[in-house]
Amino acid sequence: MTIATLTKPWEAMSYGFLDASAKRELRRKMLKAIAVPGCQMPYASREVPMARGWGTGGLQVTLTLLRPSSVVKVIDQGADDSVNAASIRSFLSKVSGARETWDTLEATILQSRHRIPEERLRADQVLVLQVPNPEPLRPVEPNMSVARQMHADADYGRLWLILYEQIVRSGRVMQGAAYPSLVNGRHVMTPSPIPRWDVPKLHMAQHLTFLSAGREKRLYAVPPFTRVEPLVFSDVPFQVEDHAALTCHRSGLTGYFMNEIPQGDGGSQFELSDSNLGIKAIRQAEGADARIGPTWYENGKTS
């Protein structure tokens, strides 16, 4: 006798892993989040077969959005082939029947940790960003109920205080990832730990973005065509990372966000962070049929 003869064959308890009531609650909060752009909505974060801190917030939003005709892309720091991205993608496809892809142009739902792809997203695509810490006021206000009151009052002066002290101390703004940004002129959000390079991509974008933190049980959204303005001083302009002139040593592309790869001789080489863009460029060069869509940056400048 084997276990198999004693048990029923595996079958899903519910479509898309989460049960219907969990999805209903999430959808309500997602609609609310769209209605008040950038405002954090608390939700009942469910258990998913993954540890908190590995993208459970993004996963729950994606699970709620998926349908069998969806095409899903998952990236971790720009790469489709990292272990975490690959397991999330195959889990999503297994529980929903959605097709997996690495191609930004083909995807209908993109879940990402730490990057926004370089190719422009369209109105028919949804971006889901995994957020470790959704509260931009945490560095200035450890008490979260006070922080909520500060959001209600749009009391954001202390966020500029952080920038002020960075400039006083270092001569420039040191905030790298998770640059606090004002959404729709009202709520300041953390755009998840994307680099400064990616923040302008959220401004007046055609696509819908959800940002979701599973451990902190908060989600928020940037609807299409919404203003997303990084906090700046009137006399100190916002600057993205200095990557415009760097060239990818594998694909030969220039003017995109790069990963730095230290070399044995003490120097460094650069490689496209958006790995699928690099792959498509290499395949194009080899004469294969790979289409690269319009990109947010052209020649290192936002277009």
Added chain:
Amino acid sequence: MTLAQHSLALRAPQLMTTPPLLTMTGVSRRYGDVVALRDVSATVYPGEVLGIVGESGSGKSTLLRMMNLEDTPDAGDYRLALPDLPGNLFDLDRFARRMLCATRIGIVYQNPHLGLLMKHTSSGNVAERLLIAGERSFAALRGRAREALDASEFPLDRMDARPIELSGGMQQRVQLAKAIALEPVLLLLDEPTTGLDVSVQALVLDTLKRLQRDRAITMVIVSHDLGVIRTMADRVMVMRRGRVVEQGLADQIFQDPQHDYTQQLVHAKL
């Protein structure tokens, strides 16, 4: 002497003919069984310094917190003669209170931990005030923070040190700079020199006096120390167990105290 000449001679001093800047009427506040304020009324005229004395627990700090709109009394009315602020200020919502406190009222607390962000720099503490009022130019923030610290006679080479690293007197000067940065109409001082040694205390009082002279800021100063009140105040209010037991011109109170408690206080001092 004719009657006309008489009334001329008895005309109220200029100060009294202008309407008061601050009017508080019938303010009461209890915390559980403790009655911290009992039907307290106060008026402060523009450019005047009102001193509040009284024993520990008499409600001085509570009254100052009311004036700074940090707390709401059980009953009472509070008005500031500002063109855009008619009505009882206790009726304002939290948001309006915050804007009013930040832009029109400055406060220096006895305990610098209440008034300062200890993790931030001193100049940043002053800049925060300006940020609340909407200043978004780095150069202007820096310049105006420097000006306010300079006016408080804070050593400018320490302006980017954190208050936690500074001496008590310097911390009070940072609080003062923060309080005056937006040129408030009302400056509230809760025991600003208590806990400082006598020579530092004298220096801080000098700064306060100079500010008062140069800018004609209206001040309310609370102190245990009759010496401090005597050097600073034009008028004095004596509190005991949540009540105002006596008030009058400073000289009058010190020369000729009427209430038993005030007599004890003045004699104990002399």
